[in-house]
Amino acid sequence: MAPARPRVVLVGAGHAHLHVLRNAAVLRAAGVEPVLVAPSTFHYSGLATGVLSGALTADRAQIDVAALASHFGVRHIAAEATAIDRAARRLRLSDGQDMIYDALSLNVGSVTPDPYHLTGQADVWSTKPLNSLACLKTRLENSICSSRPDPAIVIAGGGPSGFEIAAALAGLLERNARRPRLHLVWKREAGWGPRRATSRLTTALQRRGVVLVHGEVVERETGACRLSDGRSLACDMLVLAAGLSAAPIVTATGLPVSSEGRLQVGPTLQSVADPTVFAVGDCSVMEGSPRPAAGVFGVRAAPILLHNLAALGGGGMRRYRPQRQWLSIMDLGDGTGLAMRGRFWWMGRSALALKRRLDLDFIAAMRAPSGEVLQD
Template sequence: MSRSRIRVVLAGAGHAHLRVLGRAGTLRAAGVEPILVAPPAFHYSGLATAVLSGALPPERAVLDVAALAARFGVPHIAGKVAAVDRQARRLCLSDGQELAYDAVSFNIGSVTDPGGDLPGEGETWRVKPLSGLAGLRARLDDHIADGVSPSIVVAGGGPTGFEVAAALAGRMERAGLSPGMVILRRSTPDWAPGRALERLSAALQSRGILQTSGEATSRRPGEVLLSDGRALPCDLLVLATGLQAPAIFGGLGLPLFADGRLEVGPTLQSPGDPTVFAVGDCAVITGSPRPPAGVFGVRAAPTLAHNLAALGTGARLATYTPQARWLSILDLGDGTGLALRGRLWSLGRGALILKRRLDLGFIDGLRATSGEMLED
């Protein structure tokens, strides 16, 4: 590559970068050469709980990143960005390779907030990265094969904790077992209208998913211990204790949000370094923080693609403001869903039908573009 061209490294194949790949031709025409550094598989969160519950086979939720990059002629390095040397404009990759950049764009998602490691013995699973859920599924299947319903504690009272608990219950129900599960939450949930949460809680309770307030402090075989002295039966502890940015941003020397996400302005650039862009869960737009959701990366993609191309053409940069209301739908693992948009909500089969249509549309659309074939 001629160094008169601008090299933009796309770090991570998150929702936005998957869309930016489709604009690679426009970038190249602008004198910008994109390179993707990302693990070879993209695990799609919209279908993660459908796979966990057994409603869909695992391959439905995984996209071949290499095939998509190849389809648009974008060089793909399979791996992760491990560190950034901003002074030298060089990335250090997980295999030790170094990669020079003129600009770098991060779309690397989020990781589970460990909330402090729990001392003691016992199995603990984190909901992120999503690739790790395969291990949780396998462990649950071991218990199911023995014909026993394990005691599960899902720590985390946010939407992810509820959705994951419902999915795990769904997997046991499909096997003819009655779930024994507790959602352990720090406070009373307020992430949905009160009536929606009441209906959701009642539906989950009728399936054996209970809730209690408290803080896990340690493990011992078969139990999790709480700060108030109680012990909950627990064969599998699942942490859905919130999401935070991957640790890599800690060493960047750029403004970060309180939870470690990279702060960016409306042009999606760091205020401390215009050669660093970030989108999706790993970023916070100054003045417009949003909870983690794939939709924000998808919606930011056209602005990101425009601004990366503008590095080559000198065109005026575009701005992105995340929408104030968005649709999110929880898959409850039993053929129903909870749809939320602002104060509006709907619980039932219709919500899940809509979710499947949107999520399968997203991933199958990308798959069709890359020419990836799934066996029946």
């Protein structure tokens, strides 16, 4: 009897796992059986604010994961992982199933931290998961169409996500000929980009009606939110955008994680404490090479992950070396963007045009082509 193929369960359909799906034949040729556990639709974070601002329709930022898996002959379970028993190599799924694995690969993205337990209260949204932003957009559009006054919106978080969400919401209101009533609340000066770039961005947002407030939102009240220093801001809608942390399933592994809950991995993308567990993207961080949660790292790590998962069937593994500088581009919701790479930056329509080309090309490359299912 032929020996059983090692089974690798891919948890999540992030940037890297989409690449693995498209190259599943490499795994099968190496004697490895891939199984995908993920929701049926992938919401691409790079275009989320473009959709929120009304510049793009929602379908342009989505990938049919079920169709992609089917086309490339990968078994797909439309569920989420809820618990991991590493001793038994068993994965518990949200649909009640248990899945046995030989190796596990996590590409589950990130969530928005909520230290004051504001999520779930009336008219509170978070930047992650991304479907929350779709609900926010619908709620705001319904408000715009009503005869009620424009809502007061507070964005809690002064990192790149907070600034980009503020710009996107301003763009949505501007497209509907409304004057934004937006407050962006941040705890400290923006240190995530070149000083002149963040200064120019701040000025641009203020000119568009965004009010910047130093502080921290700690409580939701009826028609308002309270800051840590006791001040109160008018607030009909609250958006949580204070950074990113790894999804809870990462902590549930019981493996070493960073202060943001990201799984600590080595250069082969394996956990530093369990070689059967791989992780890429926002949910992981490499020892000695900390990097922010950004899609570019998942994209660059994808070929290394594919090779190393195939090596489970026999062969040596490769090492991933993350780049020291990377391009990030913010969509400012008004037809312009802010591009940054190291100390170099520029703001304008050309920056957004470059972002659109890169993002839409990625979406097009990862969508399942028409035709027959590819399977060995």
